[in-house]
Amino acid sequence: MLSARTACPCIPMNRRILVFGFAALLPVLAITALAEAPADGSSGPGFPGMAMTKDDIAHGQKLYTRNCASCHGAKLEGQPNWKRRLPSGRMPAPPHDETGHTWHHSDRELFTMTKLGVEAIQPGYQSDMPGFAELLTDTEIRKILAFIKSTWPERQRAAQARLNESDKSRATRDRTLSTRRREP
Numbered sequence: 001m002l003s004a005r006t007a008c009p010c011i012p013m014n015r016r017i018l019v020f021g022f023a024a025l026l027p028v029l030a031i032t033a034l035a036e037a038p039a040d041g042s043s044g045p046g047f048p049g050m051a052m053t054k055d056d057i058a059h060g061q062k063l064y065t066r067n068c069a070s071c072h073g074a075k076l077e078g079q080p081n082w083k084r085r086l087p088s089g090r091m092p093a094p095p096h097d098e099t100g101h102t103w104h105h106s107d108r109e110l111f112t113m114t115k116l117g118v119e120a121i122q123p124g125y126q127s128d129m130p131g132f133a134e135l136l137t138d139t140e141i142r143k144i145l146a147f148i149k150s151t152w153p154e155r156q157r158a159a160q161a162r163l164n165e166s167d168k169s170r171a172t173r174d175r176t177l178s179t180r181r182r183e184p
């Protein structure tokens with residue numbers, strides 16, 4: 001009955017303001033956290049937004065063999081003379097191991113290029129890399145990329161992890177800018 005007379009008998013007023021103030025903030029924090037979660041899963045443990053198990057990576061390897069090896073090589077070695085432009089003016093398929101430049105791209109870019117093709121991150125760019133949106137699910141793409149990443153030595157993994165960090169802050173900044181732009 002004590003509680004009927006005083007709304008909150010155990011917490012002094014100044015603390016109550018703190019507690020309620022924080023409680024009022026919670027939805028805001030939750031929304032911010034949701035907004036931070038990248039729609040394309042560009043961060044997180046393992047590969048983009050997904051913790052990867054050994055089985056996921058083994059599955060990724062099978063999917064790689066079926067979908068990517070014909071161009072990027074059974075051992076991720078890429079096409080011969082991959083640094084030399086083809087007569088068509090386009091580039092051959094580069095290796096996905098540490099000798100290539102796959103690790104020069106953030107998770108978000110790798111995911112986008114695999115799903116939609118290279119022109120999705122470089123508008124107007126002509127490329128023989130097909131987008132796999134119709135053939136693979138997002139999860140399958142993530143598993144393949146996790147397999148590719150699992151073959152890199154520590155140095156390449158660490159360098160790519162740093163790219164992911166700067167990509168994340170760039171995405172946040174871009175979002176802030178676009179929010180500002182919408183304001184009158």
Ligand code: HEC
Pocket residue numbers: 064067068069070071072090091092093094100101102103105110113114118126127128129130132144145
């Ligand atoms: C028909 C051949 C072909 C297949 C199949 C193919 N790729 Fe590619 N891929 C290419 C070519 C060619 C490039 C180089 C594009 C360019 O720079 O113009 C490329 C580039 C890429 C890149 C960018 C690499 C970089 O360092 O810039 C990624 C990532 C990639 N491929 C992932 C994949 C994945 C994952 C698969 C399988 C799901 C796959 N590719 C299947 C031909 C192919």
